[in-house]
Amino acid sequence: MTPTAAAPGPAITATGLRKSFGQKVVLDGVDLSVAEGTVFCLLGPNGAGKTTTVQILATLIRADGGQARVTGRDPAREPDAVRRAIGVTGQFSAVDGLLTGRENLRLMADLHHLPRAEGRRRAADLLGRFELLDAADRRAATYSGGMRRRLDLAMTLIGEPRVIFLDEPTTGLDPRSRRTMWQIVRDLAARGVTIFLTTQDLDEADELADRIAVLDQGRIVAAGTPAELKRRVPGGHVSLQFADDARLTAAAGILDGASRADDLSLHVPGDRGVSALRTLLNRLDEAAIEVDSLSVHTPDLDDVFFALTGHPPTENKTSDNTAAPRPAREEPVR
The missing domain is CATH 3.40.50.300 (P-loop containing nucleotide triphosphate hydrolases)
Incomplete structure (x- = not known):
């Protein structure tokens, strides 16, 4: 073995x-x-x-x-x-x-x-x-x-x-x-x-x-x-684009939590992995609602950083090493 x-x-x-x-x-x-x-x-x-x-x-x-x-x-x-x-x-x-x-x-x-x-x-x-x-x-x-x-x-x-x-x-x-x-x-x-x-x-x-x-x-x-x-950060969603308002309205009626993003698109929140995405599309197919296009949106590290720290990564603060002494270097540290 x-x-x-x-x-x-x-x-x-x-x-x-x-x-x-x-x-x-x-x-x-x-x-x-x-x-x-x-x-x-x-x-x-x-x-x-x-x-x-x-x-x-x-x-x-x-x-x-x-x-x-x-x-x-x-x-x-x-x-x-x-x-x-x-x-x-x-x-x-x-x-x-x-x-x-x-x-x-x-x-x-x-x-x-x-x-x-x-x-x-x-x-x-x-x-x-x-x-x-x-x-x-x-x-x-x-x-x-x-x-x-x-x-x-x-x-x-x-x-x-x-x-x-x-x-x-x-x-x-x-x-x-x-x-x-x-x-x-x-x-x-x-x-x-x-x-x-x-x-x-x-x-x-x-x-x-x-x-x-x-x-x-x-x-x-x-x-x-x-x-x-x-x-770990909420905010993932699928964006659905429709050809007309009738299809959008019909989709909004059967998709939990869906919100209208602009004239002809819906945002459907949640963890949209492959299984969840397949379930979503099957539900639309069963209702005979045609989707023109879709895109999957996941949180990025900016969202993670803000959620964890409460401020963006480039916020200006005093450097953490301003008081650090300069040590003697016995060997090259490169």
């Missing part, structure tokens, strides 16, 4: 994570579990505690309470071991504009204490993977925003991290560069790298995340796959 392959274990865990800056409680008992080789997204408004969570997990600051493990190591007690296993790409590029793309990568290789030949090999490989070979010997100051973000992420990968923390990776990018970055993230996860993503771009979270946790006022208020979170 062939043994069943074990599911990947967690690359990141946190239990009861707490952090305050002065009298301000930023994290108030955060629990997380991120499976290895997946894309995990931490959503939350400004001030919710996202950046502080990443700083604790990336060894940049210490928690006041709770426990955390990153690749099985305690960030507080074994910071060097954690740093060797992770990469961190912040919202703002850390690329040196005075150096070429190749020089930026080789500098990171030196900071990781790689042998010169190995550092050059990895730099050349990453320039190819990130479609930067043609610009490799140009100063990074001449790069577009999308090229700089790709170079920034390539610099993070020079140390071959098992876990990457990405903070707002596509901020300010044009749609094409944004989708290129999304594909890079997917490819990294397919190679077994764990991606911990923080963003306020709900389309990005929906597109990339295997699992999402919503953080609000220092607490996780919901967690699950994008589909699971959407199912």
Whole structure:
């Protein structure tokens, strides 16, 4: 009998994570579990505690309470071991504009204490993977925003991290560069790298995340796959379009909860899965009511976010890390 392959274990865990800056409680008992080789997204408004969570997990600051493990190591007690296993790409590029793309990568290789030949090999490989070979010997100051973000992420990968923390990776990018970055993230996860993503771009979270946790006022208020979170929010409906008012009126008379949306369409609320949709259409067929067209509408992550937090994702609040000190860095954390 062939043994069943074990599911990947967690690359990141946190239990009861707490952090305050002065009298301000930023994290108030955060629990997380991120499976290895997946894309995990931490959503939350400004001030919710996202950046502080990443700083604790990336060894940049210490928690006041709770426990955390990153690749099985305690960030507080074994910071060097954690740093060797992770990469961190912040919202703002850390690329040196005075150096070429190749020089930026080789500098990171030196900071990781790689042998010169190995550092050059990895730099050349990453320039190819990130479609930067043609610009490799140009100063990074001449790069577009999308090229700089790709170079920034390539610099993070020079140390071959098992876990990457990405903070707002596509901020300010044009749609094409944004989708290129999304594909890079997917490819990294397919190679077994764990991606911990923080963003306020709900389309990005929906597109990339295997699992999402919503953080609000220092607490996780919901967690699950994008589909699971959407199912928690009411508002799904089927929109039915009719050719004339007589058919619309007849349909409204037999469909519970139907409401007129405009001149010739009805909204029928509820969970409209395949079975429910088949039942709806059969009921209309039995009554000999012809429908011109229909569309199924489900709540999106904007609806989820507003329902869970009471405000939209872009609401302006004070950043949660304004009081955080700048720690000394014994190892490059990229």
